Amino acid sequence: MEKTLEFPDLLRLIDERATAFSAAVASAPSLDAQVPTCPDWTLFDLVRHLGEGRRKWAAIVAAGPADAPPPKSAWGASAVPREREALLDGWAASVRELLDALRESGPDRGCWTWWGTSQSPQTAGAAARHQLQEVALHTYDAQITAGAPRPLPDEVALDGVEEFLSTCCATTSAWPHEPAAVDYHATEGRSWRLTLSADGARAARLPGPGTASATAADASLRGTAGELVLVLYGRIPADSLKLDGERRLFDQLLAWDPDE
Numbered sequence: 001m002e003k004t005l006e007f008p009d010l011l012r013l014i015d016e017r018a019t020a021f022s023a024a025v026a027s028a029p030s031l032d033a034q035v036p037t038c039p040d041w042t043l044f045d046l047v048r049h050l051g052e053g054r055r056k057w058a059a060i061v062a063a064g065p066a067d068a069p070p071p072k073s074a075w076g077a078s079a080v081p082r083e084r085e086a087l088l089d090g091w092a093a094s095v096r097e098l099l100d101a102l103r104e105s106g107p108d109r110g111c112w113t114w115w116g117t118s119q120s121p122q123t124a125g126a127a128a129r130h131q132l133q134e135v136a137l138h139t140y141d142a143q144i145t146a147g148a149p150r151p152l153p154d155e156v157a158l159d160g161v162e163e164f165l166s167t168c169c170a171t172t173s174a175w176p177h178e179p180a181a182v183d184y185h186a187t188e189g190r191s192w193r194l195t196l197s198a199d200g201a202r203a204a205r206l207p208g209p210g211t212a213s214a215t216a217a218d219a220s221l222r223g224t225a226g227e228l229v230l231v232l233y234g235r236i237p238a239d240s241l242k243l244d245g246e247r248r249l250f251d252q253l254l255a256w257d258p259d260e
Helices: 007-027 043-063 084-105 124-145 154-169 225-232 248-255
Strands: 038-042 180-186 190-197 200-205 219-223 242-245
Touching: 007 043, 007 084, 007 124, 007 154, 038 043, 043 084, 043 124, 084 124, 124 154, 124 225, 154 180, 154 190, 154 200, 154 225, 180 225, 180 248, 219 225, 219 248
Parallel strands: 180 219
Antiparallel strands: 180 190, 190 200, 219 242
């Protein structure tokens, strides 16, 4: 599957989204504000989660090829300050640690990942691709908490749809329902198909801008790439976009855990 973003672009965009995340947290009325899109978390919890996760992935990338992630002692679990400026300083440091590890590794070096049976490779480049989407999505969470949500940047969102389908959906685990094909159409002119069967789930980009494949999909969803990403990550309901075909397929996909 052709990738949209090169490794330097991924690093640049991680840094840009991290800066936007900091700005959203700095502008929020309180660190105790509940995150509407992650209702079990306050804004403080969101910052802590994102910072700890970036340090963890920095350690994973730095460790190189491995059968398991490094122990928690390798990436630390230091106390997280409650004061906003210090909290954001810690967040910025975690991003620098991640970017330094990625630059040192380069895109092709192997590393442990949780998506071993997906269509994404177990490399630092694939880790960077997923890290961009993690930071971008949680930047949206922080922005909506601060009362000023912004659309995901187009280049981030277009890669985000493909990255989610190939990393989070693609699997060799059997689809537990009737075989189906689900299409995702971005109004920016790019489309993808997720094929579900007893052989698992496989994602593919459809040929040509907005071109349907030879066989009709059982269900399809159309919106901006940013809206599609928000649906895929459960931030907005599929019904908020143009949905054709079998609605239940999107519910089944949302509920499906291939590891069970």
